[in-house]
Amino acid sequence: xxxxxxxxxxxxxxxxxxxxAVSQIAFENVPVNTPEALATLRATGxxxxxxxxxxxIDGLNLSQSTAMIRYLARRGDxxxxxxxxxxxxxxxxxxxxxxxxxxxxxxxxxxKESALATLRGRFEKFGPRFEARLxxxxxxxxxGTRLTFADVVLAEALxxxxxxxxxxxxxxxxxxxxxxxxxxxxxxxxxxxxxxRYPMAGNDYVIDVARVLQRALPTHLPDPNRFVPV
Ligand SMILES: N[C@@H](CCC(=O)N[C@@H](CS)C(=O)NCC(=O)O)C(=O)O
Numbered sequence: 001x002x003x004x005x006x007x008x009x010x011x012x013x014x015x016x017x018x019x020x021a022v023s024q025i026a027f028e029n030v031p032v033n034t035p036e037a038l039a040t041l042r043a044t045g046x047x048x049x050x051x052x053x054x055x056x057i058d059g060l061n062l063s064q065s066t067a068m069i070r071y072l073a074r075r076g077d078x079x080x081x082x083x084x085x086x087x088x089x090x091x092x093x094x095x096x097x098x099x100x101x102x103x104x105x106x107x108x109x110x111x112k113e114s115a116l117a118t119l120r121g122r123f124e125k126f127g128p129r130f131e132a133r134l135x136x137x138x139x140x141x142x143x144g145t146r147l148t149f150a151d152v153v154l155a156e157a158l159x160x161x162x163x164x165x166x167x168x169x170x171x172x173x174x175x176x177x178x179x180x181x182x183x184x185x186x187x188x189x190x191x192x193x194x195x196x197r198y199p200m201a202g203n204d205y206v207i208d209v210a211r212v213l214q215r216a217l218p219t220h221l222p223d224p225n226r227f228v229p230v
Pocket of ligand 1: 011012050051052053063064065066213
């Protein structure tokens with residue numbers, strides 16, 4: 001069985017979940033929701049850098065979310081047709097990682113207003129560039145003429161922005177169409193409606209992460225050092 005070990009939330013495991021979903025690979029979310037569970041996982045020796053997520057698949061222990069999505073892209077033929085396609089997939093996925101980080105950090109911001117301002121600023125930088133790439137490629141996909149992992153991670157990141165700013169794709173119709181296309185891919189649609197899909201991160205998730213990692217909370221939350229060992 002394919003197993004994905006992570007907190008009870010989307011975070012850095014979510015792109016891997018979308019790639020598993022599009023590849024129609026059944027998987028189990030293994031929740032790591034206590035410091036003890038993390039210590040036990042670390043003691044298995046399966047985390048080469050002591051970090052989550054961990055993906056157990058094909059008898060391998062995969063670390064680093066960017067390596068996971070590329071492994072799944074090669075495995076499922078979502079890396080384009082040519083070396084040039086693969087290069088474009090990597091360039092776009094790299095830009096998407098920079099863009100997605102802002103959505104991932106939004107729940108950790110002190111107010112909804114500050115999170116939204118940061119998200120809108122980041123979208124103004126990257127949104128038009130992704131739109132231009134889709135216009136240039138002119139196939140409805142970011143690379144070549146069929147779905148690649150670049151499309152999947154871009155749609156996942158856009159979902160993170162849309163959760164906060166539902167109007168954000170109003171002026172980028174090609175991006176909006178790509179987002180729809182990926183969300184309607186059979187494996188993705190099924191996953192998004194399944195119990196495996198975690199809700200958008202809120203304070204509960206922020207607190208859970210700090211508790212599991214025994215780290216300080218963002219300073220706007222009460223008693224920010226409550227999980228820091230004394
Ligand atoms: N670049 C890594 C980042 C992994 C990472 O920072 N994981 C965090 C949880 S989201 C973690 O395990 N932190 C504990 C640590 O670094 O010791 C990836 O994308 O997988």
